[in-house]
Amino acid sequence: MSEHSGEAILSGKGVTKRFGGLVAVNHVDIHLNKHEILGLIGPNGAGKTTLFNMLSGTMPMSEGELRYHGKVIPKPRSNELCKMGIGRTYQICQPFSNLTVLENVMVGAYIRHGKTSEARDAAYQVLKRVGLEQAAHSGGSALTLPQLKRMEVARALATEPDVLLLDEVIAGLNPTEVERIMELIREIRAGGMSIIIIEHVMRAMMNLSDRIVVINQGTKIAEGLPAEIASNPLVIESYLGGGKH
Numbered sequence: 001m002s003e004h005s006g007e008a009i010l011s012g013k014g015v016t017k018r019f020g021g022l023v024a025v026n027h028v029d030i031h032l033n034k035h036e037i038l039g040l041i042g043p044n045g046a047g048k049t050t051l052f053n054m055l056s057g058t059m060p061m062s063e064g065e066l067r068y069h070g071k072v073i074p075k076p077r078s079n080e081l082c083k084m085g086i087g088r089t090y091q092i093c094q095p096f097s098n099l100t101v102l103e104n105v106m107v108g109a110y111i112r113h114g115k116t117s118e119a120r121d122a123a124y125q126v127l128k129r130v131g132l133e134q135a136a137h138s139g140g141s142a143l144t145l146p147q148l149k150r151m152e153v154a155r156a157l158a159t160e161p162d163v164l165l166l167d168e169v170i171a172g173l174n175p176t177e178v179e180r181i182m183e184l185i186r187e188i189r190a191g192g193m194s195i196i197i198i199e200h201v202m203r204a205m206m207n208l209s210d211r212i213v214v215i216n217q218g219t220k221i222a223e224g225l226p227a228e229i230a231s232n233p234l235v236i237e238s239y240l241g242g243g244k245h
């Protein structure tokens, strides 16, 4: 695995977001290598979701530059980035409650498949992949938390991305469910995707990630292999030893 950003599939340079006087993300350099699982950790309010919002074009950057396959994206917009191959989940799962699970996933599939029948077939295949086909015809609002998280992953997968951004899809699950979703994430990577994952469950992150980036108060404070991060004094002080996060 290389840490050289020149080979990155997705990278951000000097990525910054200001909300009025608050600098939520402060000149963060981040890159994702091909077929890599990059863990993004940091305390609550550190700016992780805001960084995802900018990497996926959901929110404009105040400053910074985004590159995909080495090419600068001048004005990143979520629809455009999604079509280019950057898929994401949302921390707060918001299923369309008047749609079935299958229809929720079809919303993602329509990005690639114009015909309803094709979108439905593609969405169903994704549901099978995440182990949710039994719930295909349930209402989106009838799901349990683990099912919701799987549907959220399915919705992103249905856009057929190269890069998948996962925002807390493990948090709140029991140990068995954590194992299952970790297995799914590994399978997704084995299928050729590159993944950035935000998560609080440290054991899962140390296990899953090839490399970890730590942000605190909007600033990147560490980057390295899981073992390096686990023994980094700055990380221990600001995050791992910091009580509730």
Ligand SMILES: Nc1ncnc2c1ncn2[C@@H]1O[C@H](COP(=O)(O)OP(=O)(O)O)[C@@H](O)[C@H]1O
Binding pocket: 019, 022, 024, 042, 043, 044, 045, 046, 047, 048, 049, 050, 051
């Ligand atoms: N849309 C917004 N408007 C104003 N402040 C925001 C907005 N989104 C996030 N913030 C603030 O930015 C900071 C980082 O938030 P967030 O990215 O959600 O952190 P994390 O995902 O690491 O918990 C927090 O102080 C949060 O209150």
Ligand SMILES: [Mg+2]
Binding pocket: 048, 049, 050, 091
């Ligand atoms: Mg968040």
